[in-house]
Structure formats: C-alpha cells, structure tokens
Amino acid sequence: MNKKLEKHGYFIERNFLNRNTVDLLCLYSLKSVRDEISIPGHDDSIEHKLSWNIRDDGHAAFDSILGIMTDKMIQLCKVELFPSYYYQRIYLEGADMNGHTDRPACQYSCSVNLGQSEQYPIYILDKHTDRYTEALLEPGDALVYMGCEQRHFRKIFRGDWYSQLFLHWVDETRPECFWDGGLSAEELLKQYTDQWKSILYRK
Numbered sequence: 001m002n003k004k005l006e007k008h009g010y011f012i013e014r015n016f017l018n019r020n021t022v023d024l025l026c027l028y029s030l031k032s033v034r035d036e037i038s039i040p041g042h043d044d045s046i047e048h049k050l051s052w053n054i055r056d057d058g059h060a061a062f063d064s065i066l067g068i069m070t071d072k073m074i075q076l077c078k079v080e081l082f083p084s085y086y087y088q089r090i091y092l093e094g095a096d097m098n099g100h101t102d103r104p105a106c107q108y109s110c111s112v113n114l115g116q117s118e119q120y121p122i123y124i125l126d127k128h129t130d131r132y133t134e135a136l137l138e139p140g141d142a143l144v145y146m147g148c149e150q151r152h153f154r155k156i157f158r159g160d161w162y163s164q165l166f167l168h169w170v171d172e173t174r175p176e177c178f179w180d181g182g183l184s185a186e187e188l189l190k191q192y193t194d195q196w197k198s199i200l201y202r203k
C-alpha cells in the first residue's frame with residue numbers, strides 16, 4: 001500500500017483530474033442544477049440541506065468517471081481496487097458536514113474539488129498524529145483517504161458555492177465492503193449500447 005496512506009490514512013493528490021476534465025465536470029454539475037436534474041440536499045445527521053446533489057440513479061457525465069479513474073487510483077494507492085460508488089454535491093453558503101466515517105462501500109475514498117467560488121477545506125483525522133489536518137484543494141486536486149477509518153468533516157461554508165465529487169473504491173480484503181453497482185467505464189458503455197433498441201427506438 002502507498003506509504004503515506006498506510007501511515008497517515010490519507011494523502012493529497014494534486015491534479016488528480018486534469019483541468020479540461022475538471023472544468024467539464026464543474027460545468028456539468030452547475031448545468032444540472034439549472035436544468036433541474038440535481039436535487040436539493042436533505043437534512044440528516046451528516047449532510048446539510050444547503051446543497052445540490054445528484055439523484056440516486058446517477059448522472060451520465062459522472063457514471064464513467066469512477067471506472068475511468070480506477071487504474072490511476074490503483075497506481076496511487078498500490079492496492080488492487082474495484083469501483084464501488086460515487087456522488088456529486090455542490091455546497092452552498094451555510095452548509096457543513098459533521099464528523100463521521102463512511103459506510104463500508106467507501107473503503108478507499110477520494111474527495112475531488114471540481115470548482116469553487118471560495119476555498120472550502122475538508123478536515124481529516126491523521127492516523128499517525130491523531131490530529132485533524134486541514135486539506136485545501138484546488139480544482140482537480142483530490143484528498144485520497146481511508147473513508148471507513150479516518151474521521152472527516154467540514155466547517156460551515158462561508159462562500160457562495162463549492163462543487164465536489166466523491167469517488168469510492170473497495171479492495172478484496174473485506175467482502176462486506178462490496179457495493180453491487182460499481183461498473184467499469186467499458187461495462188457501462190456496453191450496458192447502454194446493448195440496449196440501443198429500447199433506448200433509441202422506444203415508442
């Protein structure tokens with residue numbers, strides 16, 4: 001396993017997504033709100049209602065990203081990984097995120113900055129020092145962390161908007177971690193092209 005990940009439980013990867021990709025996804029996330037595809041957040045113990053979120057059935061532009069980034073994530077973490085789950089959210093002024101660890105589908109996690117009006121740091125508990133580290137990310141940067149093990153939170157957001165993407169993978173060491181929806185980009189494309197008739201020629 002990546003030495004930093006093993007020792008600290010996280011590391012920051014600058015330019016995890018390149019500028020063109022991150023700009024495309026940021027635009028898509030904003031347009032999804034304007035076009036009323038995204039949905040408002042709901043108040044629960046972890047997430048704040050002051051946000052816009054993708055629907056549970058996903059959004060086309062994000063469906064492939066998890067699978068596309070799997071090879072890079074394997075190289076970075078030095079662990080064999082399988083795509084598990086993704087989520088995209090835009091935080092609005094006043095939003096926050098209470099401290100938590102993630103559910104089992106989020107073993108190896110990435111929080112990627114897609115674009116922002118202002119900085120919005122995420123805080124992650126360092127396994128080695130047992131103290132929180134402030135991770136300041138620029139668009140395209142990712143915080144890579146052990147989601148089920150390292151607590152993380154955000155303070156109240158004092159900016160206008162911050163668009164971010166969660167990507168989650170699992171390894172094979174804990175079978176209970178598997179989530180049944182994670183497909184590679186190729187599998188996803190095949191799933192859609194196999195259904196070309198019912199999709200494209202429906203009455």
Ligand SMILES: [Fe+2]
Nearest residue numbers: 100101102152
């Ligand atoms: Fe989380």
